[in-house]
Amino acid sequence: MSRSLVSISILALASSGCMIAAMKQQQDAINASVAQGQANAIAAQALARTDKYVVTDSAWLCPTEQGALAGQCDGGTQVHKNRAVSVIGQAPKDGVWPAALWDAQGEHRLFVAASSINELPDTAALDGFADDVAKRFPDTKRIPLRAMNFADLIEQPAAYKGRYLVVRQASNGMTNKDFAGGVFKFTIPIPVTTGSRWSALAQFELKNTTLVGDFEKGGRSYSCGPKYCDDFVIVAELTGRTVDRVDEFGGVRRLPVFAIRELGDRYGTYKPQ
Numbered sequence: 001m002s003r004s005l006v007s008i009s010i011l012a013l014a015s016s017g018c019m020i021a022a023m024k025q026q027q028d029a030i031n032a033s034v035a036q037g038q039a040n041a042i043a044a045q046a047l048a049r050t051d052k053y054v055v056t057d058s059a060w061l062c063p064t065e066q067g068a069l070a071g072q073c074d075g076g077t078q079v080h081k082n083r084a085v086s087v088i089g090q091a092p093k094d095g096v097w098p099a100a101l102w103d104a105q106g107e108h109r110l111f112v113a114a115s116s117i118n119e120l121p122d123t124a125a126l127d128g129f130a131d132d133v134a135k136r137f138p139d140t141k142r143i144p145l146r147a148m149n150f151a152d153l154i155e156q157p158a159a160y161k162g163r164y165l166v167v168r169q170a171s172n173g174m175t176n177k178d179f180a181g182g183v184f185k186f187t188i189p190i191p192v193t194t195g196s197r198w199s200a201l202a203q204f205e206l207k208n209t210t211l212v213g214d215f216e217k218g219g220r221s222y223s224c225g226p227k228y229c230d231d232f233v234i235v236a237e238l239t240g241r242t243v244d245r246v247d248e249f250g251g252v253r254r255l256p257v258f259a260i261r262e263l264g265d266r267y268g269t270y271k272p273q
Contacts, residue, residue, distance in 0.1 A: 059116035171222035206260035
C-alpha cells in the first residue's frame, strides 16, 4: 500500500473516531437532559398542591404530624366539613398529608390527617336536602317552568304567586355574582322557552350576612372540574321585579328577579336572615 493511501486510511479512521466520540457526547447530553427532566418532574410532583375536601365533621391543620393525627392542636387551624384543604405532594406518609395554608403573612406548612380528607366532598347532606325539598314542594307548588314562556315571568308575575321555582343547578352556570349589602346575588339559566336561541337567565337574591361574609373572607367558593362540580339547590319566589343586564354582545336583556327562600350547597343550607 502506498504511503498516500496509508495516510488517507489513518485520516479516515481518525475522522470516524471523532464522529463516534461526537455522537456519544451528544447522546450523553440527551440522556443527561432526560434524566434532569425526570428529576425536575419528580421534584415538582413532590411540591404540587392539590385541593382535597374534609369529609369528617372537621379536620385540624397542625404544626406537627402528631397533632394532626390527634385531631386537635395548639397553633393549628380547624377546617369544617366539605371545606377544601390544599395538600402537598402525591401521597400521605404515615397517615398524614403535608398541607399549605395561606394568610396575610404568606404560606404556612402544616399537617392534616389523611383519614379526615378525601378527593371528593361528601354530598350526602346536599342530596338529602334535595330529596326533602322534592317532598315539600311537589309539582302543584312549583312554577311549571318547562311549560311556560320566559316573557310570562316578566309580564305576568302575579300569575305565579304562591308557587316556587325549584332547581338543582351546576355551579358552572352561575354568573354575575355580587355581595353588596349582605345580599348574595347571581344569575343562572332556567329551563323555560325563550322563543330565541338565547338561554333564559334569571337573577336570584338571598339576604344572608353569614353566607355573604363567608364568601367575602374567602371561606367558600364553587368549583367545577373533570372530577367534581359543585352544584346547589334553590327554592325561590318570583318577586315581580326585573333587572337589566348587558350580555356578552353588548345587548341589554331584562331578567326576572327571584327571592331565594332556601339554598343548599356542599357547605350547608341557608335561608334569609
